[in-house]
Amino acid sequence: MADGTLDYKCPNCDxxxxxxPHGQNWVCEYCxxxxxxxxxxxxxxxxxxxxxKETEADSLEKDEEGMDIYMxxxxxxxxxxxxxxxxxxxxxxxxxxxxxxxxxxxxxPSYVIPFHKTKEDAMEAFKKxxxxxxFMPKEFSSKKNINDIKGVYIPFWLYDFSIQGSITADANRIxxxxxxxxxxxxxxxxxxxxxxxxxxxxxxxxGSTRFNDEMMNSxxxxxxxxxxxxxxxxxxxxxxxxxxxxxxxxxxxxxxRARNTATSTLRESVHGYNTVSIMNANHTINLLKxxxxxxxxxxxxxxxxxxxxxxxxxGQTGKMIGDIPIDKKKVVFWWIGIVxxxxxxxxxxxxxxGLA
Amino acid sequence: xxxxxxxxxxxxxxxFFLPIxxxxxLDTSLKIYDDADILTEEEENALRDEVQNYIDIYDMDMxxxxxxxxxxxxxxxxxxxxxxxxxGIHEHKDxxxxxxxxxxxxxxVYMLTTGEAIRVYDDARIDSIIDDxxxxxxxxxxxxxxxxxxxxxxxxxxxxxxxxxxxxxxxxGSLAYDREFPWFRxxxxxxxxxxxxxxxxxxxxxxxxxxxxxNGYLEKGSVNFTRKQDQFLHTHTSSIYIGSSSSSSSGxxxxxxxxxxxxxxxxxxxxxxxx
Numbered sequence: 001m002a003d004g005t006l007d008y009k010c011p012n013c014d015x016x017x018x019x020x021p022h023g024q025n026w027v028c029e030y031c032x033x034x035x036x037x038x039x040x041x042x043x044x045x046x047x048x049x050x051x052x053k054e055t056e057a058d059s060l061e062k063d064e065e066g067m068d069i070y071m072x073x074x075x076x077x078x079x080x081x082x083x084x085x086x087x088x089x090x091x092x093x094x095x096x097x098x099x100x101x102x103x104x105x106x107x108x109p110s111y112v113i114p115f116h117k118t119k120e121d122a123m124e125a126f127k128k129x130x131x132x133x134x135f136m137p138k139e140f141s142s143k144k145n146i147n148d149i150k151g152v153y154i155p156f157w158l159y160d161f162s163i164q165g166s167i168t169a170d171a172n173r174i175x176x177x178x179x180x181x182x183x184x185x186x187x188x189x190x191x192x193x194x195x196x197x198x199x200x201x202x203x204x205x206x207g208s209t210r211f212n213d214e215m216m217n218s219x220x221x222x223x224x225x226x227x228x229x230x231x232x233x234x235x236x237x238x239x240x241x242x243x244x245x246x247x248x249x250x251x252x253x254x255x256x257r258a259r260n261t262a263t264s265t266l267r268e269s270v271h272g273y274n275t276v277s278i279m280n281a282n283h284t285i286n287l288l289k290x291x292x293x294x295x296x297x298x299x300x301x302x303x304x305x306x307x308x309x310x311x312x313x314x315g316q317t318g319k320m321i322g323d324i325p326i327d328k329k330k331v332v333f334w335w336i337g338i339v340x341x342x343x344x345x346x347x348x349x350x351x352x353x354g355l356a
Numbered sequence: 357x358x359x360x361x362x363x364x365x366x367x368x369x370x371x372f373f374l375p376i377x378x379x380x381x382l383d384t385s386l387k388i389y390d391d392a393d394i395l396t397e398e399e400e401n402a403l404r405d406e407v408q409n410y411i412d413i414y415d416m417d418m419x420x421x422x423x424x425x426x427x428x429x430x431x432x433x434x435x436x437x438x439x440x441x442x443x444g445i446h447e448h449k450d451x452x453x454x455x456x457x458x459x460x461x462x463x464x465v466y467m468l469t470t471g472e473a474i475r476v477y478d479d480a481r482i483d484s485i486i487d488d489x490x491x492x493x494x495x496x497x498x499x500x501x502x503x504x505x506x507x508x509x510x511x512x513x514x515x516x517x518x519x520x521x522x523x524x525x526x527x528x529g530s531l532a533y534d535r536e537f538p539w540f541r542x543x544x545x546x547x548x549x550x551x552x553x554x555x556x557x558x559x560x561x562x563x564x565x566x567x568x569x570x571n572g573y574l575e576k577g578s579v580n581f582t583r584k585q586d587q588f589l590h591t592h593t594s595s596i597y598i599g600s601s602s603s604s605s606s607g608x609x610x611x612x613x614x615x616x617x618x619x620x621x622x623x624x625x626x627x628x629x630x631x
Contacts, residue, residue: 133560171586182595189590195583199575217567257570264569265579324561331554338550339543346542350535 011035011043018237021115021296021315026233040233084210084244107242108292111227114234115151115296115315122149122298122313125320129311134334137327140304147308148301151315153235153294154216155207155243157250158224159200160289165262166195168280171273192276194266199288200258205250207243207292211299212310213253218321219314222295226316230294240294247290259283382441387411389437392422392458399498406505414512416473417444417451420501424458430466430628433457435618444470448529449622452477454504456497465489466628467504469613474531474625475524477508478517478612482627485511493631500631519612530623531610 010017010028017026017035027034117125123143130136139145173188202224206216228234243250263281270276296315301308304325311322382389387407388400395403407418419438426433434455438444444451448471457464467485469477477485488507492499511517522534608615613625 133557135557135561166583170589178598181597183598184593184595186591186593188588189592191587191589193583193585193587194581196579196581198580199578200570200573201575203570203573212564214564214566218564220567221572254570257567258573260568261570261574264571265574269581269584321563323564326558326561331558334557335550335554338553339546342546342549343542346545347537350537350542 016236017233019114019234021118021121024114024116026236037228037231037233041231084208084241085239088239109155109230109294110291111293112153112230112234113222113224113226113293113295113316114228115238116226117296117298117313117315117318119149119151119298121318122151122300122320125313125318126300126302126311129320129322129324133324135326135330136324137304137330140302140324145302145304146300147303150299151238152211152297152299153238153240154211154297155241156216156293156295157205157207157243157245157247157254158202158289158291158293159205159251159254159258159287160202161200161255161258162197162286162288163200163258163262164195164197164284164286165266166193166282167263167266167278168193169267169270169276169278171270171277172275173272174274190273192270192273194269196266196269198262198265200261202291203254203257204295205245205253207245207250208241209244210241211297211312215310215312215321216297219297219312219319222314222316227293234294238296243292247292251287251290255285258285384441384443387418388420390420390422392424392456394422394456394458394497395501396498399501403498403501403505406502410505410509410512411445413509415445415450416471416476416512417449418505418508419443419451419453420504421453421455422458422497423455426457426459430455430457430464431468431616431624431626432619434466434468434626434628435616435622435624436620438468438470438624439618439620439622446471448472448525452508454501454508455628456500463493463500463631464628465500465631467626469625470622471525471529474613474615474623475516475520475611476512477625478519479609479614479625479627480519480612481511481517482625486627486629486631490629490631517612521611523611523613528621528623530617531613531615531625533610 009015010031010033012033013028013031015028015030017028017040019025020027020034023034025034025036026040123146126146127141127143130141169192171190171192173190174185176183176185178184204216204220204222206213259281262283263278266281267276267278298313298315300311300313300322302311302322303309307325309322309325311320313320386404388395388404390400403420407420410416410418421434421437423433428436434453437455438449438451438453443449443453450471450473452470452473453468455466455468457466465486467477467482469482485504485507488503489500492503520531522536523531524534526532614627615623615625618624
């Protein structure tokens with residue numbers, strides 16, 4: 001009951017500490033002191049006591065729409081957040097507010113990959129998104145179109161599986177030869193069996209329905225060597241979500257991906273045939289490990305010609321994804337241009353003497 | 357007149373040596389070589405005037421030949437006679453030769469075309485000229501030659517046969533199709549190339565894709581096969597008839613004219629039959 005918002009105070013001046021992705025440390029914007037994870041952990045126990053006191057008076061309410069209302073520990077204003085938000089900002093004083101009760105018990109992530117890319121990195125990356133994409137409307141990647149940008153720790157389930165896979169395929173070996181006035185085609189048909197075991201590590205599944213699964217697929221992969229044991233301090237300065245897709249549901253999605261890879265892995269060991277068609281694939285999946293983690297993603301809302309476009313950047317690797325609108329005029333110009341150019345090249349070659 | 361009489365023994369000698377020597381020295385201005393001796397001198401002179409007229413008007417050579425001592429087929433005899441005596445006008449040895457071969461006791465006729473004449477007289481026209489000759493075969497050899505010249509005149513006046521309109525003579529005198537600018541094909545290929553490139557570039561703007569596999573998460577060394585079995589089920593052999601492989605020939609049909617390469621390597625058109 002005593003849970004409420006939580007932020008990290010500078011041990012020196014009591015201002016809000018923010019996580020700094022480039023230095024992978026925590027900095028105080030007021031007194032410019034910085035702290036490592038170890039330093040923060042050392043003072044954490046003391047901090048927790050203070051927080052409990054400070055937040056004791058916070059009343060947790062629910063309004064009619066199921067939104068939770070918190071009191072900002074910094075300025076006392078009310079913070080409204082829905083049930084899946086676990087870190088947010090106070091709209092009045094812009095201080096970080098971690099809704100601590102959201103990430104306890106089964107919602108407590110085991111690991112987190114901290115942000116390595118800053119908001120500026122994300123904006124720079126968006127500016128360069130038109131590189132190698134000539135059909136992007138000219139002004140689309142302008143920074144002024146970035147309507148909203150936020151760093152979000154998105155809940156992911158990571159699955160380790162071992163698979164006992166088995167495929168059965170019909171394969172044909174075809175040989176042709178000519179004898180006299182006849183051409184002969186010989187088809188030898190084989191039934192091919194391939195059984196094998198394999199292990200998958202940390203197949204990620206987006207645990208939040210609020211984020212588009214395909215977008216989350218597209219910012220993969222994350223470098224899991226960057227996984228850190230979770231502490232709330234990483235959330236400071238960012239938004240965070242808690243999962244609303246249960247483990248067993250997410251597991252099915254990861255299993256499907258593993259199954260497809262198992263089939264193709266076994267299929268790749270079938271050599272020496274002209275055609276191979278898989279008749280049956282039967283895989284037994286054992287769940288080795290399930291982890292609940294938070295992964296860093298920059299979400300960008302782009303407004304271009306009164307339409308909204310959603311972009312996402314992997315907060316660790318900087319991979320930026322999103323569907324860019326197509327400038328149809330450019331497509332037409334390019335098409336005509338390429339036709340003319342290649343016609344010219346053909347004509348030139350013909351004129352020189354090639355191409356009958 | 358005197359000149360012709362003077363040259364007569366020479367011609368006779370040449371014709372006598374024809375099968376062996378392939379006529380080394382022959383007066384190519386005579387144009388009529390009656391080895392089979394089936395024309396009178398008057399007839400020859402009359403025909404010679406017509407031949408000269410043809411040569412003057414159409415700027416192509418015309419040679420009339422008869423023989424009764426031909427060891428080979430009519431085409432080769434005609435072609436060798438034309439090539440080895442150096443008949444023909446201009447670079448491509450333009451001209452026609454008409455042969456009546458009496459060796460077998462029949463009238464085996466052959467019309468040989470060379471150079472520009474290949475383009476003027478296509479297979480159909482040659483056939484039609486020989487038809488004209490055949491029509492008068494009962495009226496004697498003079499009439500047959502006369503019919504040949506008249507018919508040749510007629511077609512020469514029509515110019516290049518329509519079937520050979522898009523052909524030309526190559527440097528070695530053989531017939532080849534004109535290189536026509538294949539604009540339609542080029543435009544089609546260009547459009548296909550442009551469409552492929554544009555499609556690839558359009559696809560680049562779509563970056564949000566569902567992941568179907570977990571290839572990046574498979575532990576590389578962990579794949580361990582427990583069964584690799586390939587079981588033979590059955591075999592099936594089918595055959596299709598592809599026809600006999602056609603023999604290569606030294607000639608071919610380009611436009612409306614069938615041509616062959618002669619012993620000397622020159623390309624000739626022509627046609628003939630037994631009348």
